[in-house]
Amino acid sequence: MSELEVTKRPSIFKRKDVRLTAVLWVIFSILIGYIAGTVQARSMGAAASETMSTTINMMKIFTWVSAPIAGLVAALAATTLLSKLHFGDTPPAEADHEIRNSPRIAAAWIVVSALMCLFAVVWGMVVLQKDDAALLNPQSMNINVVGQQWVWNFDYIDSGKVRSNDLYLPVNKPVVFHVTSNDVIHSFWIVQMGIKIDANPAYVTETSVTPNKIGVFDVRCAELCGLLHAYMQTKVHVVSQADYDTWIQSQGGKI
């Protein structure tokens, strides 16, 4: 955004309103970036997978990149607000100038927003590519997820005929979920791992994740699926490989 100020004649910096805007710009950008960033980090909590860490990171960086834009808009608007307000039933005197356009500012504005857009797209594509590649990892274990009104069923197809309603995963092992539904559309969402994919009747969709933290996390349905949609949730137990093997055997599965 620096073009906006720099490409103009140097004398512009001597103007009071421009200086005020510049100061406000810095203050607002930092405030917006800091507050929005902190709120996000606090609300989203700790990540339980690499995918979620990347997501949180991306949001943080998007926030810091957009903060100067939001800050500039806020600073420009605030500068006007801080000077010569007029209240009353009749209009104030008209402005002392008739600026109708400034091609340079418009061009700078458009170029900068295009660059930021490009940055967001390219980075998004890179991460997307990585997520897609993870689906093809031959080391992954496979779990079939079947949504039905209003429970989740998990079939551990690599371990024989094991089915559960709570999800058990070994830590640090990539897993691919093959997701489908028995009735209406559901959406399989592991909140703290940042993955989500719809469960469609008669189709199988896929998503993958590598849990990297031992603990209990939440599975929720993210697509309105009828009467008890709100209650269609369950837990993911991420455990050590040894505990996982014990659990699978206790369910009658093979390792």
Next chain:
Amino acid sequence: MTTVMEHPASAPGKPAAKQPLIEKLNIFTAFGLGIVMAILFWYLARTFLPENTEGSFIKTRLDAVTIIGMLGWFFGFMTGIGALIGPFRWLLGRDLNHDENMFYAGKDQGVKRYFRYTTDHKVVGIQYLVITIIIFFVGGTLAMLIRMNLGRSGGAWLQPQTYNAIVGTHGIVMIVGTIIMITGPFGNFIMPIMIGARDMAFPRLNALSFWLIVAAIPPMLSSFFFGGISTGWSAYAPLASQAPPGMDGYIMFIVIFAISTMVAGANITTTVVRMRAKGMTWNRTPIFIYGVVASVALALPVFPLFFLSQVMSAMDRALGSTFYDVRGGGSGWLYENLFWIMGHPEVYVILIPAVAALMEMAPVFTRRPLFSFNVAIMGIAGISGLSILVWAHHMYVTGWAPLLNGPFMLTTELISIPTGMLFLVLIGTLWRGRLWMTMPTASIYALLWNFMIGGITGIYLSDVPVDGALHGSMFVTAHFHYTLMGAGLTGALASLVFWFPKMTGRMFDKTASWVAFWLVQIGFNVAFMGMFFVGLAGQPRRVDAYAALFDQGNKITTMAAYTIMAGMLVLLYGVISSWTNGAIAPMNPWHAKTLDWTVPNPVPLENFDVLPVVTSDPYGYGKAQS
């Protein structure tokens, strides 16, 4: 030739039998005939339709009966209001004569014309204003019920079925309300005057578009008695196929509303293209006109798809077809695509006129020209064009076409460029202006603030990996309320205060407008900030109960939502009290330079004695002109 002038409707003592038909029809005959026909059609369908086939997975009888009954209502209502008189007379070769057209335009009828099939664009504008207020009242009440249910953890003093029905109805009612909130009242009342026309290009279509909306509302509200719209406003199949007959009310509502939108879109577009005053070149056409045209022109290609998606849904329910049913070779993804091809442009159908209205007000209240008129048009055109290429960003996580996620992420993020242009125009206009602080001026600030938040959170959601975490959560709900309500409704409320003097001849109560502004804006920001928090923390959308973790955020949102309600009630009080006994407005209270302020109050029939000739654009504020 019998002319209407010899039979004025208001003349006392006239024997009713001698009244021509067009003078007898009004909203009461419409409702009467609509109800009679609904009952008749329903009864006939119930009597003659065959029973469901034993063993078939498709049960159609109940839905067929319901839909036929609602069609009966629709035909009855439209006949009863007089929508068919014109076409029939034309078919018979006896088109309406001048006096009958004058009667249709509502000449010398006082309040009665508001309850008739009146073609005067100003009457239609006021009718739209009233119906918008009614729609917002219904939708707002439902919103309060939602928030009441979510006000404490576990929520659930409403039954889940009731709660889902309330959420779905709130959604669709508000979507329709926001679609018509600017192009309806102000696009009809103000736009023709602003371009220096005597009326719309097709006045009868104008009346038709309004009465179609009135006809559409009862089927939708009746759904509450048939199990409700329990699918959310998006009504995805196959959930919608499972839903009770209340779903048929939704389908009829959308089908009729889509026709209304298409009719209005054709009418407004034609009016602006063909009927601008002499000398009003495209460079001298006010930006608000661009906003209105972009909005309705954008609706023209996409609403037929909405119409079609619901017709197919109705066929699945009532005729046993399987467009969306995998058991018969259909796909729910087909519905999702059809729905969102309409659903995303629709967001801009709502947003563009709101931003354009505030762009129209910005020069007036800063007393300087609109900054970068051309960039504003580029922004509006860019958004309109791109918006029909982004729909599948609503479908990143559906699994429909993972390979397309990248391209749709690209088009979606490209939209931030033309959107940024709109910001530049508003900011550039404010910069170094002399602010005349009124409620509309403050609304420009509120729009910048809210739309900035709505826009940036939109960039998060447009990113596929981030959407994987946030899709379907309250974060999304908060995001689109920031755009549709924070930006859209703010523009509409400012438009109301700004054009109220021209529409009613009275000034809007200043205190009421300010009190409402602050209550709504503060309440809104607190409410939906709270919703962002719980969304980030993982609360799904459309749930009637939630984990204890989300308690605090939901409590904050609920209390702030009541604040919004208080603000809207103050505004409603302001509308009623100002309309009945506000200060008499001068012809041009804001000293604005567009044509709409050059006509006297109340605006005479056909607006202008002599059609104006335009020699410059309406933004000539500033030193050069003074």
